[in-house]
Amino acid sequence: MTDLLRISDVEVEYRTRGRGRVRAVAGVSLDVAPGQIVGLVGESGCGKSSLARVAVGLTAPSAGEVRYAGRPVTPLGWRRRPGAEIGLQMVFQNPYASLNPRRTIGAQLLDGVAETVTGAARRDRVGELLDRVGMPAAAADRYPHQFSGGQRQRLAIARALAPQPRMIIADEPVTALDASSQAQVVNLLVGLVRDLDMGMLFISHDLALVHEIADVTAVMYLGRIVETAPTRELWRDPRHPYTRALIDAVPQIGPTPRLPATLAGEVPDPANAPTGCRFRPRCPHAFAPCGDQPPTLQLGGRSAACWLNDPTAAPAAVPAH
Amino acid sequence: MAPLLDVDSLAVTLPGPRGPLPILHDVSLTVDEGELVGIAGESGCGKSLTAQTLLGLLPPGAAVTGSARFAGTDLLGLDHRGWQRVRGAGIAMVFQDPTAALHPMLTIGRQLTEHMRVHLRMDRRAANRRAVELLDQVRIPDPERAMRSYPHQFSGGMRQRAAIAIALAARPRLLIADEPTTALDVTVQAGILALLDRLRAETGLAVAFITHDLGVLSALTTRGYIFYAGRVVETGPTGALLTAPTHPYTAALLGARPHGTQAVGTLRPIPGGPPAPGEAPPGCPFQPRCGYAQPSCSTAPPPLAPAGADRSVACGVRPHLEVAAP
Numbered sequence: 001m002t003d004l005l006r007i008s009d010v011e012v013e014y015r016t017r018g019r020g021r022v023r024a025v026a027g028v029s030l031d032v033a034p035g036q037i038v039g040l041v042g043e044s045g046c047g048k049s050s051l052a053r054v055a056v057g058l059t060a061p062s063a064g065e066v067r068y069a070g071r072p073v074t075p076l077g078w079r080r081r082p083g084a085e086i087g088l089q090m091v092f093q094n095p096y097a098s099l100n101p102r103r104t105i106g107a108q109l110l111d112g113v114a115e116t117v118t119g120a121a122r123r124d125r126v127g128e129l130l131d132r133v134g135m136p137a138a139a140a141d142r143y144p145h146q147f148s149g150g151q152r153q154r155l156a157i158a159r160a161l162a163p164q165p166r167m168i169i170a171d172e173p174v175t176a177l178d179a180s181s182q183a184q185v186v187n188l189l190v191g192l193v194r195d196l197d198m199g200m201l202f203i204s205h206d207l208a209l210v211h212e213i214a215d216v217t218a219v220m221y222l223g224r225i226v227e228t229a230p231t232r233e234l235w236r237d238p239r240h241p242y243t244r245a246l247i248d249a250v251p252q253i254g255p256t257p258r259l260p261a262t263l264a265g266e267v268p269d270p271a272n273a274p275t276g277c278r279f280r281p282r283c284p285h286a287f288a289p290c291g292d293q294p295p296t297l298q299l300g301g302r303s304a305a306c307w308l309n310d311p312t313a314a315p316a317a318v319p320a321h
Numbered sequence: 322m323a324p325l326l327d328v329d330s331l332a333v334t335l336p337g338p339r340g341p342l343p344i345l346h347d348v349s350l351t352v353d354e355g356e357l358v359g360i361a362g363e364s365g366c367g368k369s370l371t372a373q374t375l376l377g378l379l380p381p382g383a384a385v386t387g388s389a390r391f392a393g394t395d396l397l398g399l400d401h402r403g404w405q406r407v408r409g410a411g412i413a414m415v416f417q418d419p420t421a422a423l424h425p426m427l428t429i430g431r432q433l434t435e436h437m438r439v440h441l442r443m444d445r446r447a448a449n450r451r452a453v454e455l456l457d458q459v460r461i462p463d464p465e466r467a468m469r470s471y472p473h474q475f476s477g478g479m480r481q482r483a484a485i486a487i488a489l490a491a492r493p494r495l496l497i498a499d500e501p502t503t504a505l506d507v508t509v510q511a512g513i514l515a516l517l518d519r520l521r522a523e524t525g526l527a528v529a530f531i532t533h534d535l536g537v538l539s540a541l542t543t544r545g546y547i548f549y550a551g552r553v554v555e556t557g558p559t560g561a562l563l564t565a566p567t568h569p570y571t572a573a574l575l576g577a578r579p580h581g582t583q584a585v586g587t588l589r590p591i592p593g594g595p596p597a598p599g600e601a602p603p604g605c606p607f608q609p610r611c612g613y614a615q616p617s618c619s620t621a622p623p624p625l626a627p628a629g630a631d632r633s634v635a636c637g638v639r640p641h642l643e644v645a646a647p
Contacts (some may be wrong), residue, residue, distance in 0.1 A: 043506040043508060043509075044477065044506055045476075148594065178363050178364050178533065179363065179533060179534075179574065179577050179578065180363065180574075180577050180590050180591040180594075181590070182577070182588075183577040183588035183589065183590035183591075184590040186588055187588055187590065205506055205507070207507060208536070208578070208579040209579050211579060212579035212580065212588065213579075245508065246507060246508065249507040249508045249510070249511040250507055250536065251507075251510075251511075251514070251534070251536035251537045251539065251540035251541075252536060252539065252540065253535060253536055253539040253563045253564065253575070254539055254560065254564070255560040255561070255564050256560050257357075257539065257540060257541060257542060257543060257559065257560070258539075258540055259511070259514055259515050259518055259540055259541065260507070260510075260511040260514065260540055261511060262508070262511045262512045262515050263508045263511070263512075266462075266476055266478070266479070267476070
């Protein structure tokens with residue numbers, strides 16, 4: 001299977017006043033295949049959005065490379081994007097900011113329709129796009145403020161679909177929406193991936209949601225991916241203590257109140273990341289080898305960056321749930 | 322023993338551009354001393370407006386009927402000075418966005434001690450001492466240094482914990498928490514939930530927790546109220562309410578949640594949207610979105626009626642509801 005999106009050893013560094021250089025993304029590799037949904041989860045500040053911006057070509061990585069359909073993604077500049085990259089599109093968190101308030105929905109959708117489509121066919125394409133996201137054709141003549149948050153996000157998705165993309169990067173696409181609109185937008189995105197055989201990188205801090213829809217889940221902590229696995233396996237048998245902590249922190253519905261497990265400490269400042277394993281200061285299983293940064297160990301179809309998985313270093317594997 | 326907070330048949334109408342808009346209808350709820358009570362519903366269902374009514378924060382021109390008693394005081398009859406005595410020392414509030422709730426240009430210490438000096442008439446030294454204790458109680462590392470810090474120097478989770486410390490400064494008996502963890506990561510949320518539960522156990526604090534997340538409702542609270550279009554549609558012990566709902570709306574909210582079943586379209590969105598204030602249909606407000614609606618549902622809103630142990634439901638049909646395992 002060839003990968004549609006291939007992120008290799010990407011680093012993102014920001015220069016800040018006072019704190020020096022901050023490595024928001026410290027070497028991340030991640031692949032997305034056609035028809036696949038890859039979920040990326042992690043706490044705020046872990047670098048997920050920085051990674052999303054690099055993956056779609058909005059900013060340049062300070063090291064590493066992103067390839068879309070086998071070709072390197074060129075960071076967005078003053079010139080127009082190469083035609084080959086039109087198939088790589090993004091859906092942002094806030095549909096209030098990603099749509100132009102002063103232009104009609106139809107005009108904005110037409111921006112994305114290929115120049116080769118001409119005449120009445122252009123108008124038809126707009127109708128098809130609106131239909132695909134479950135909006136009436138009359139929406140084309142209206143402005144963004146005439147729609148609710150959930151409707152607006154569906155319109156933003158229609159805009160991303162206009163150039164017929166093969167790969168969509170969705171950065172917290174439903175975080176700003178109510179539970180019921182969330183369900184509508186998520187079902188729409190999943191349906192698109194399945195129907196059109198697109199790839200999708202779905203970034204969210206909502207673990208339950210990622211659990212529901214992603215084929216593969218990657219867990220990010222402080223600029224690094226600490227674990228990647230098929231979603232069900234990750235959930236059933238996490239191999240990194242941070243993944244375990246995230247799963248246990250999700251509140252569950254049950255017959256009696258049961259508080260979710262808490263994780264000690266705060267997320268460290270990426271400018272002052274701990275040496276060795278970056279999760280070490282908060283990890284309940286930390287032991288001597290953690291002073292060195294753990295390599296990403298391949299564990300048969302999944303991977304984790306934790307010394308507990310290395311039989312030569314670890315006395316025992318991560319305790320099962 | 323009378324409940325700490327006793328709200329009975331509360332109705333609130335706000336002035337609108339085209340005449341008065343009814344926002345809350347016939348809301349009754351109670352909170353006991355040391356009880357964790359949850360209030361859940363979609364945005365615009367009236368849960369935040371209920372909180373504003375209980376703190377005297379309604380906009381000018383609001384018309385309120387019914388009654389709301391807190392520790393024997395009739396809240397709806399209070400004048401400006403009366404409200405000042407209740408707010409902070411009786412009922413305190415924590416908001417969704419701690420960045421907006423904290424003053425960006427005053428130190429955390431100054432914001433913490435102000436309440437104590439006003440409500441508890443403490444001198445500066447005593448107030449500072451208690452402020453450090455409070456910061457320690459909400460698990461803020463290095464409390465003495467935190468006293469001299471400004472809000473922007475804290476992370477989101479620390480800011481919310483500082484806002485809780487400030488809310489607790491004047492020893493309130495009831496804390497109203499309006500979506501206090503919605504903007505936070507799950508790990509930080511878990512810490513705040515544990516903190517509220519510990520405060521209840523240690524100090525007898527009562528908490529009314531407003532949320533749209535049914536998982537949070539279940540994990541923290543013992544009794545819950547489900548709001549829809551300004552009405553309580555179902556209430557009872559939270560566990561029973563969420564594992565065996567009797568109102569189609571409660572069941573629909575549960576269905577819209579992720580279940581971990583991993584198949585296309587497994588999230589079941591509720592069709593349509595909640596009615597805007599003043600545009601609710603004549604009968605049951607949920608009837609246009611309800612899969613179990615009968616012709617009788619469009620005549621009058623069903624009253625909240627007893628439905629089993631400590632439970633009430635406002636549904637005229639009472640269908641058998643299929644609920645996916647949580």
